Amino acid sequence: MCVGTIVRLSYSAQPSKVVPAKRRATGTRETIYLDDDDEV
Structure with a gap:
């Protein structure tokens, strides 16, 4: 969610x-990248 x-x-x-x-x-990398962008 x-x-x-x-x-x-x-x-x-x-x-x-x-x-x-x-x-x-990939799906796994997508989550990591999005998390980084959101924090930045």
């Missing part, structure tokens, strides 16, 4: 930078 919400929020925030970078990475 939390991961899904964060993923959607990040996608809406910067779809041009997140969508391509996150979509290319």
Whole structure:
């Protein structure tokens, strides 16, 4: 639930930078990257 919400929020925030970078990475890496972005 939390991961899904964060993923959607990040996608809406910067779809041009997140969508391509996150979509290319694997599911596990996606969560790690999103977590880092949210904290930064």
